[in-house]
Amino acid sequence: MFEMKKLIFAGMIICQLLVVHAIHAQNISYVGSTLWSMANNLVISGDYIYCTYENGLVVLNISNPISPVFVSQLYFQGNARGICVNGSYAYMADSSAGLQIINISDPSNPTFVANYDTPGEARDVVVNGNYAYITDWQAGVQIINISNPANPTFVSSYNTPGNASGVFLSGNYLYVADYSAGIKILNISNPNNPILAGSYDTPGQALDVFVSGSYAYIADNYSDLRIINVSNPSAPTFVGSYDEPYDNAVALSIEGNYAYLATSFIELKVIDVSNPANPTLTGTYFGAYIPKNVSIRGNYAYMAAVYDGIYVINISNPVNPVFSGMYNSIFWHYNLVIKDNYAYVTDDQAGFHVINIANPINPTSVANIYINYHADDVDISGNYAFVVSDRGLYILNIANPSSPAIIGSYVVYYNMFDISVVGNYAYLVGDDSCLSVINVSNPTDPMCVERYLTPGIAEGIFIDENYAYLADDTHGILILNISDPVNPILIGSYDTPGNALGVIVRDNYAFVADANSGIEILNISNLSNPQLTGYYNTNICAINISVLENHIFVANGTSGIKVIDISNPANPFLSSSYNTPGNVNGIYASSDYIYLADQAGFMILSYDITGIDDSQELSTNFSLSSVYPNPFNAQTTIKYTLSASSNVLLEIFDITGRKVETLVSAHQEVGEHQVIWNAVDKPSGIYFYRLKAGETVKTERCVLIK
CATH class of the missing domain: 2.120.10.30 (TolB, C-terminal domain)
Incomplete structure (x- = not known):
């Protein structure tokens, strides 16, 4: 086999x-x-927090410092990490996608300006004058000229021996947290020729660095806080440290006499560094799940936590930092089903969501109900949603999707993974090694009528007429005859290799x-x-x-x-x-x-692709690239390559197939070409751009968001 x-x-x-x-x-x-999750970083500018999420940029208003309010978001595909703000622009280190430059002059409508694709994985960024300094993980430090934000250009790079992670700029020196190689201090007085000025090897893995006065403070994974004297950057010297066993520092910020240290042990530590040779723990806040970054504004520390969102911690009393508020993004979306203009989504953390998808460009959450112990799957039958979790079955009335209500439940004390509802019966599978058949003819009082023992732990189920197909983990597929729901009969099986x-x-x-x-x-x-x-x-x-x-x-x-x-x-x-x-x-x-x-x-x-005829076979040397950016706001760039000189027609169509614009209609030579589509007068939506060169045709799609 x-x-x-x-x-x-x-x-x-x-x-x-x-x-x-x-x-x-x-x-x-x-x-x-x-319903974005996975917050990675943040920077505060005026009354706004600019946060990086795995999905891109989120802007929050903190005019009320303890109640961050969502303002806007801008999607990027890269996996956003570090961010800084300089004037009307945000500069985002977007992992494999490099540097993203965003116009934030209107925080309610951030717009993409330009991208510079770095050779490594962009982790953090600082800006000074006409230059952006990017820590690019395995590719060291990249220095980019941003004097024209719409056209960033390469200046120089410095290949650090470790993996460049956090970065801090102080005067003519760039301090780089270089992971296993400790701290590297680069003289960047000439950005065209960065020079290593000094280095300090930390005991663990340097992830973040903050410079204040004559000292550099280092968040060092496995050894918490390290303090070095950098009054002479060419000869940094150890001054003091704070370390707790099994505590991994990931980020820090310095304000006055205190270091605020985010650790992977779900906490924010407040450390008194008034005597750098003897830093002492003052207070601790427990609760943030996998914090990644912390910034200080007045009496508040704002902390980005991957699985929670943005925490607001009152630090007016350093001995007793207390939770004051948050922007909640405690989501782990698990499964979904679509009915009419709504998506019904189960969430491992937040339960059950109803999302209005009538406008797919701007889906909107209209309801959320907490389901005990991790909602895993959902099925819809009539006006009811059937949700399984680690505590059984919950039945919700969704006649009004924006106001769902739990009306019945069947409680168990093992994990339920999947559900399929047919007629008056709900078929559930979970880690009890059973197919449970629940009579739901009365949704307010569901009753178990059969538990069929499976050889493995069934993870999935599909019902087709009188047959149930079970995905039984290590035992492959089981096929049961359920024409009599209270008496399932095994009639076939196939043991898959995985x-x-x-x-x-x-x-x-x-x-x-x-x-x-x-x-x-x-x-x-x-x-x-x-x-x-x-x-x-x-x-x-x-x-x-x-x-x-x-x-x-x-x-x-x-x-x-x-x-x-x-x-x-x-x-x-x-x-x-x-x-x-x-x-x-x-x-x-x-x-x-x-x-x-x-x-x-x-x-x-x-x-x-809707309504556009593009059936001609493609030449292997002919190409039409995806537009960049995509999605875009106002304008985007279309690039294409011609394998031969030919008459070229480049047209834009809307989702109905109606032509809305002709960008190119001319004879062009072999080679690479590009054109900017200015869609400032077009409505948001999905568009298709079709390139015809001679008898060869290719079509791609793009999304305009305003």
């Missing part, structure tokens, strides 16, 4: 190398999102999300003897799937989503992919959009 699979996979690779697919293969674009987590049936095929083994496609025309037809290794982990027409949409964990073409089930191939900011757990594909329950937020993507 294993050898056969290797041969099938090799054949698939050869086919993908030899065939040029028509443009009907989906190219995925971001449309909208809400861990079966989810299953969907269409016609004579069962499509299985098989964790690290990817997608398994089974022929079930004979239910008692399912047979392998084909498979596709998605790498990482296939967690959940949605099937629409000839495509499987795969929630593939940390690698985002994969779209697999199954028009020939024996030879599935990758049609498209999209790397989301977090860990994708749930996925739902409709005829227009892909909806995602991602660890970093609820997301909507587009993937279908």
Whole structure:
């Protein structure tokens, strides 16, 4: 069996190398999102906090310092990390996407200005005058000229021996927290030629640095706070330290005589550094889950915590820092279902969300109900939502989606993972190694009528007429006859090579999300003897799937989503992919959009080309790139390459297929070309740009957000 699979996979690779697919293969674009999670950093400017989330930039108003209020957000695909503000611009270190420059002159409408893609993974950034200094992880320090923010240009770089993480600028010196290599001090009096002035090797891993007066304060993973004298930057010397066992410092800020140290042990430490040789702990705040950054404004410390949001801590009494408020983003979206203009989303932390998706560019949360102990899955039947959690089944009346109410429950004390509701019965699977059949004819009083023991721990379930298909983890797929719901009968099974987590049936095929083994496609025309037809290794982990027409949409964990073409089930191939900011757990594909329950937020993507004929086969040397930025505000750049001199037509269409603008209509020479589309007079929405060169045509999509 294993050898056969290797041969099938090799054949698939050869086919993908030899065939040029028509443009009907989906190219995925971001449309909208809400309920962002995973806060990484923040900077305070005036009455605003500019926060980096995995999804991009969030702007909060803190005119009331203890009650941060959401103002705006701007999506980026990179995984945002450090941020600084200089004048009307925010500069964001966006991990693999490099430096993002954002106009924040109107905080309610931040707009993308330019990107500079650094060679490494941008972790932090400081700006002084015409230069941005970026710590670029494995690529050291990158210095970029930003005198024209719309056209950042490379100036120079310095390759540090470690992994450049935090950064602080003081005078002519750049202090770099270089992870395992400690602190590197660069003389940047000539930005074209940064020179190593001095260094200090910390005991652990230097993650952040703050300079005040003659001292550099270092957040050193495994050894907390290190203080060095940098009055002579070429010869930094150790002064003092504060260290607690099993406490990992990740970030810090200095204000007056106090160091505010964020540690991975869910806490903020206040340390008296009035005597740098003998720093002493003054007070501690416990509670923030995985803090990443801290900034001080007046009597308050603002702390970004990955799984909680933005904390406001009152530090007026350093001995007793106390919680004062927060911007809550305690979300871990797990699964979802779509009905009409609403998405119903389960959340491992916050319970059950209802999101209005009538405007996909701006989905809006309209309701949230806390569900005890981690809501995992949801199904909709009529006016009821059936939610399973680690404490059983909850039934909610959703006749008014903006005002859902729990009306019934079936409580258990083990984890329920998946649910499917058909008629008067809800079928539940969980880590009790059972299929539980619940009579829900009276939603206010659900009753268990059968518990069918499974050989493994069933993770997923799909009902098709009189049959239940169970994804039974290490035991693969089980097929049960449930024509009598109180007496399920096993009639067939197939042991997949991985861990079966989810299953969907269409016609004579069962499509299985098989964790690290990817997608398994089974022929079930004979239910008692399912047979392998084909498979596709998605790498990482296939967690959940949605099937629409000839495509499987795969929630593939940390690698985002994969779209697999199954028009020939024996030879599935990758049609498209999209790397989301977090860990994708749930996925739902409709005829227009892909909806995602991602660890970093609820997301909507587009993937279908509507109303534009682009069936001509493509030349292998002809290319039309994705616009940048995408999504964009007001204007974006379209780049393309011609394989031969030809008459070129570049046109813009709206989502209905109506032409709205012609950008190019001319004869052009072979090579690379680019054009800026100024869409200032166009409404927000999805647009398609089609390039025709001779007889060759290609179409891509973009999203305009205002």
